Amino acid sequence: MRHHLDDIHVDEEENEINLTPMLDVVFIMLIFFIVTASFIKESGIDVNRPDAPVTESKPEEANILVMISSNDEIYIDRRLIDPRAVRANIERLHAENPEGSVVIQANKKSTNKVLVWVMDASRSAGVYNISIADQR
Amino acid sequence: MRRKHGSMGMEEEENEINLTPMLDVVFIMLIFFIVTATFIKEAGIQVERPDTVTADTQDDASILIAISAADEIWVDRQKRDPRAVRSIIERLHAENPKGSIVIQADEDSTNEMLVIVMEAAKAAGVTNVAIASDDG
Numbered sequence: 001m002r003h004h005l006d007d008i009h010v011d012e013e014e015n016e017i018n019l020t021p022m023l024d025v026v027f028i029m030l031i032f033f034i035v036t037a038s039f040i041k042e043s044g045i046d047v048n049r050p051d052a053p054v055t056e057s058k059p060e061e062a063n064i065l066v067m068i069s070s071n072d073e074i075y076i077d078r079r080l081i082d083p084r085a086v087r088a089n090i091e092r093l094h095a096e097n098p099e100g101s102v103v104i105q106a107n108k109k110s111t112n113k114v115l116v117w118v119m120d121a122s123r124s125a126g127v128y129n130i131s132i133a134d135q136r
Numbered sequence: 137m138r139r140k141h142g143s144m145g146m147e148e149e150e151n152e153i154n155l156t157p158m159l160d161v162v163f164i165m166l167i168f169f170i171v172t173a174t175f176i177k178e179a180g181i182q183v184e185r186p187d188t189v190t191a192d193t194q195d196d197a198s199i200l201i202a203i204s205a206a207d208e209i210w211v212d213r214q215k216r217d218p219r220a221v222r223s224i225i226e227r228l229h230a231e232n233p234k235g236s237i238v239i240q241a242d243e244d245s246t247n248e249m250l251v252i253v254m255e256a257a258k259a260a261g262v263t264n265v266a267i268a269s270d271d272g
Binding site for chain 2: 019022029030045108113115116117120124
């Protein structure tokens with residue numbers, strides 16, 4: 001009788017699977033994925049470009065056209081505008097034509113700083129539809 | 137004797153911690169981290185980004201393209217030829233079709249390079265393009 005009971009006991013122990021090695025592997029995978037999880041948050045300005053390609057010319061009367069010359073001067077309506085006055089000018093033109101989007105014509109030699117400045121000014125003026133035209 | 141043996145067996149069984157619920161939790165965490173893992177392709181250089189006020193956080197950015205002050209294009213930790221950018225974007229975009237592109241253009245880079253990269257992204261079929269900036 002005692003012998004029989006011992007046999008059953010041994011059988012029960014062998015039937016239980018040892019989960020410890022699997023748990024080790026799963027933990028290591030878990031730690032790997034937590035560590036490699038990239039939480040890079042890039043901040044930036046969306047360039048809204050509809051279906052039309054960049055180089056395609058848009059009807060000028062419908063949009064607020066901002067030009068940036070090769071020496072980083074900003075022109076709106078063919079007038080030289082101080083960088084700090086861009087926002088006010090876009091606000092005024094946007095009030096006249098609320099449907100229009102901002103089209104930036106940047107010269108090849110102009111720098112990115114001025115372009116982003118104009119885009120930022122336009123966004124603070126409430127115009128989020130910005131496209132970049134190419135002088136070609 | 138028989139009763140004593142039986143009580144010993146009970147104690148042994150109670151001393152073993154049941155790992156199954158913990159294993160369930162760990163597996164669910166593991167699956168969560170595998171599913172949410174996004175692999176951002178970093179550009180590989182640091183650029184001086186223009187300051188803006190209205191920048192949005194780009195949550196789904198997966199490809200970062202940097203343009204240095206000397207107008208060099210960096211993608212995936214390597215300097216690239218402007219003509220090769222399109223095929224590189226196509227390849228990286230195929231790996232993660234939902235991701236968008238963030239162009240990290242230096243303040244002093246020219247807009248010629250920016251437009252080249254934007255056209256390459258458009259030609260590669262990526263419509264969601266943003267220009268990186270420093271927030272606030």
